[in-house]
Amino acid sequence: MILYDMEKAPNPRRVRWFLAEKGITIETRQIDLPGGENLTPEYLAINPRGLIPTLVLDDGTVIDESVSICRYFEEMQPEPNLMGRDAKEKAVIDCWQRRVELDGLYSVAQAFRNSTPVFANRAVPGVTEPTEQLQPLAERGVLLTRRFFDLLDARLGETEYVAGDRFTIADITAFVTLNFARWIKLSPGEQHTNIPRWFEAVSARPASKA
Amino acid sequence: MILYDMEKAPNPRRVRWFLAEKGITIETRQIDLPGGENLTPEYLAINPRGLIPTLVLDDGTVIDESVSICRYFEEMQPEPNLMGRDAKEKAVIDCWQRRVELDGLYSVAQAFRNSTPVFANRAVPGVTEPTEQLQPLAERGVLLTRRFFDLLDARLGETEYVAGDRFTIADITAFVTLNFARWIKLSPGEQHTNIPRWFEAVSARPASKA
Numbered sequence: 001m002i003l004y005d006m007e008k009a010p011n012p013r014r015v016r017w018f019l020a021e022k023g024i025t026i027e028t029r030q031i032d033l034p035g036g037e038n039l040t041p042e043y044l045a046i047n048p049r050g051l052i053p054t055l056v057l058d059d060g061t062v063i064d065e066s067v068s069i070c071r072y073f074e075e076m077q078p079e080p081n082l083m084g085r086d087a088k089e090k091a092v093i094d095c096w097q098r099r100v101e102l103d104g105l106y107s108v109a110q111a112f113r114n115s116t117p118v119f120a121n122r123a124v125p126g127v128t129e130p131t132e133q134l135q136p137l138a139e140r141g142v143l144l145t146r147r148f149f150d151l152l153d154a155r156l157g158e159t160e161y162v163a164g165d166r167f168t169i170a171d172i173t174a175f176v177t178l179n180f181a182r183w184i185k186l187s188p189g190e191q192h193t194n195i196p197r198w199f200e201a202v203s204a205r206p207a208s209k210a
Numbered sequence: 211m212i213l214y215d216m217e218k219a220p221n222p223r224r225v226r227w228f229l230a231e232k233g234i235t236i237e238t239r240q241i242d243l244p245g246g247e248n249l250t251p252e253y254l255a256i257n258p259r260g261l262i263p264t265l266v267l268d269d270g271t272v273i274d275e276s277v278s279i280c281r282y283f284e285e286m287q288p289e290p291n292l293m294g295r296d297a298k299e300k301a302v303i304d305c306w307q308r309r310v311e312l313d314g315l316y317s318v319a320q321a322f323r324n325s326t327p328v329f330a331n332r333a334v335p336g337v338t339e340p341t342e343q344l345q346p347l348a349e350r351g352v353l354l355t356r357r358f359f360d361l362l363d364a365r366l367g368e369t370e371y372v373a374g375d376r377f378t379i380a381d382i383t384a385f386v387t388l389n390f391a392r393w394i395k396l397s398p399g400e401q402h403t404n405i406p407r408w409f410e411a412v413s414a415r416p417a418s419k420a
Contacts (some may be wrong), residue, residue, distance in 0.1 A: 024223070049309075061298060061302060061355065063301050063305045064300060065304065065307065065308040065309065067303045067304065067308065068301045068302075068304040068305035068308060069301065071297075071300055071301050071304050072297050072298065072300070072301035075296070075297035075300050076297045083222045086285070087281075087282050087285035088267065088271060088282065089288045090281055090282070090285050091273050091278045091279065091281050091282035091285070092271060092278075094274060094275065094277065094278040094281050095273045095274065095275045095278035098275040098277065098278060099259075099275065124350075124354065131350075134347075134350065136344045136346050136347065137344075137346065137347060137350070140334075140341075140344065140347070143341075144334065162218075
């Protein structure tokens, strides 16, 4: 089993953090994403979508969506639990994870991919043909990221963690999103009075350093 | 338990179809999305995100991501199975479902929301403030939808169904995506020789009419 990884990127970090919370160690290989190693024939032979992270099981099965990789490990080792123990928990945690991902992470990614020079002509992840960076997409991404900070702060005024009263995969996604947002100089503001409490608690988890 | 629904929209259909495959019947209420009923105070009190579908459990828990709603019912009633039976299956099916959703459904949605007159100034789902439709986003959505047809057809040349050798939630997402794409006059082309076989097989399922 091998995990194709990249130390700085947000999606691989979500998986490494998840594995660290579970106390699971697996073989990893670093792929140079900014340098375009993910779009070389060698890597595309492993994963035709050119995305990172990618998990390759011992039988050759390829899984390349961060959340799906996490689900594999959650099913293999349900504790410490990160994705829910019963039907309602699993649905609620999945729902919050998706909300954070769709409202937050993808908004940051849209702003980042459409403005950062290193991804000029590579605005769409995993597409080998040139895709132009578009200013209106970057602006919309910024708008939606700011909206996400409001949504997150409102939620953390109701609950201790994103999905409820305990730490779950939804907190990993949210924390990684906030770090990623700093790459485009966006952060919660003074009006976001709940996020700092949560951010500090999550930062204190050893696995957050994975 | 109540499902807030809208007959024509793609995301509610994914849930209705899933429930029909499971043989599960629950109370539903129709919400007029084009007419903006989802953004009224009454509906926002039920779901502050203003999105459809929304499942409200008997204890008042609100779940509003289609896939999360499906997960709830999968966990409550694992058979007929739609999201996997073991760790590998669950991860692989989840991965293909996400790929179809992210590469396909969201691309169509981006093109649709940024070009269809009924959503003028409502380009971003669930946002009450006006959001302008942006031509570059619509164009990118069309580009990525066409790319998705290529990806889907290639996959269906390798496997009987999207996630492997049996029908799963990933096929529901893909089929609904193709129907949704017709709303913006996009369809697979003659070069896509595998999609028709699959489309016919999936169309024949009674639950596809849900």
